[in-house]
Amino acid sequence: MNKPLLTVEQLSAGYGDIQVLWDVDVSVNSGEIVCLVGSNGAGKSTLLKTISGLIQPSSGRVVFDDKDLTHATAKEIVQAGIAHVPEGRRLFGPLTVLDNLLLGAYLRTDQNEIRRDVERMYEIFPILAKRRKQQAGTMSGGEQQMCAIARGLMARPRLLMIDELSLGLAPQVVEMLSDIITGIAKDGLAVLLVEQDVMTAFDLASKAVVIDTGKVSITGPTADLKYDTSIREAYMGLPSS
Numbered sequence: 001m002n003k004p005l006l007t008v009e010q011l012s013a014g015y016g017d018i019q020v021l022w023d024v025d026v027s028v029n030s031g032e033i034v035c036l037v038g039s040n041g042a043g044k045s046t047l048l049k050t051i052s053g054l055i056q057p058s059s060g061r062v063v064f065d066d067k068d069l070t071h072a073t074a075k076e077i078v079q080a081g082i083a084h085v086p087e088g089r090r091l092f093g094p095l096t097v098l099d100n101l102l103l104g105a106y107l108r109t110d111q112n113e114i115r116r117d118v119e120r121m122y123e124i125f126p127i128l129a130k131r132r133k134q135q136a137g138t139m140s141g142g143e144q145q146m147c148a149i150a151r152g153l154m155a156r157p158r159l160l161m162i163d164e165l166s167l168g169l170a171p172q173v174v175e176m177l178s179d180i181i182t183g184i185a186k187d188g189l190a191v192l193l194v195e196q197d198v199m200t201a202f203d204l205a206s207k208a209v210v211i212d213t214g215k216v217s218i219t220g221p222t223a224d225l226k227y228d229t230s231i232r233e234a235y236m237g238l239p240s241s
Contacts, residue, residue, distance in 0.1 A: 003066070005030045005190050006051070006082075006159055011060030013050040020046045021214045023060065026192075028159065033181065033191040035205035035222070037198050037235060043214040044194045045087055048161045051192075052084040053077040064159065079107055083157035087164045087194070089148040093137025097128050097147055100136045104154030114154070121150040124180060142173035149177070159190040165204075166197050178204045198235040202226045210235075 004027035014020040020043045028034045036044045049055045051062055053074035062069045069077055083104075091100050101121055105114045122129035125146040131139055136147055145165070152160055165181075166174040174197075181204065185191050195201035202208060202222040210218040210231065218225065225231055 002029070004028060005065060006192070007061075007063040008047075008051065009061045009063070011047070011050060011057050011062065013046060013055050013057040013060075015046075015055070019058070019214070021050065021057075024211070024214075024216055025219075026209050026216070028190045028192050030158070030190050031185055031188045032207065033185050033193060033205040034207045034209060035193045035195050035201035036209050036211060037195065037201055037231075038211035039235075040196075042211045044211055045163055046214075047211070048084060048086075048163055048192070048194060051077075052082060052161065054084075075107065078155055078157075081156075081158035083152040083155040083160050085148050085152045085160065085162040087167070089144045091136040091144055091147055091151070094135055096133050097136050097139070098132045100147055100151050101128075101154050104151035105156075107155065117154055117156070121153065124153075124184075125150055141168050142170065142177075145169060145173070145177065149180075153184070157189070159192060160184075161192045161194075163194045165193060165195055166200050174200060198231070 006028040008024060008026040011024045012019065012021050024047060036047065038044055046055065050057050053072055057070060064080055064082060067080060069080060092103065101118055105117065108114055127143055128147060128150060131143060136144060139147065149162065165177060181191055193201065193205060202225065205222050208220065208222045208225050209216055
């Protein structure tokens with residue numbers, strides 16, 4: 001069996017004296033979509049920030065493509081092949097859509113390939129081609145999310161982490177983004193997804209990791225977990241049977 005592309009082992013982290021994560025284990029294979037689910041404040045976003053080097057762990061390991069990135073800088077982690085689409089999109093609002101896309105490739109020097117990737121983003125997200133000269137902050141929430149995902153892809157990552165894909169978006173936009181993410185995963189991109197809407201997450205991902213108060217409580221195939229009594233009651237608002 002092939003090794004996972006990303007392996008998080010016994011990871012603990014937090015903010016100063018406040019510990020948020022306790023001994024978290026997560027793995028993601030190439031071409032696999034894994035979702036992190038749990039209540040608000042459970043530690044999902046903190047986990048993504050720790051993997052991407054924005055927070056330093058107090059213990060445990062982050063291994064990516066056989067490289068130990070536990071104490072790597074955010075820049076080194078992007079260079080290794082991990083891109084992070086943060087909650088709230090965090091676009092540079094006054095800059096154009098094109099400028100935001102180019103910022104996603106700021107560590108790259110292959111200018112011809114960067115131009116090709118910009119055109120590829122316009123093919124994947126046609127609305128961005130129409131908005132290329134528009135200030136990113138003036139677009140709709142769905143268009144901004146497309147721009148944020150495209151900006152992440154401009155780094156040419158092997159693992160794309162998305163924090164709250166569907167937050168504040170219309171169902172048809174979420175469906176379109178889900179189709180796009182499924183398509184790029186089929187091309188080999190690994191995706192680690194934080195999603196508050198568990199039904200959306202389970203439809204999109206093949207594996208789920210449930211985080212409860214900073215600890216992993218359940219890990220398994222979404223096809224099985226969607227029938228789990230505790231998950232149906234706690235996160236889906238559905239009866240247990």
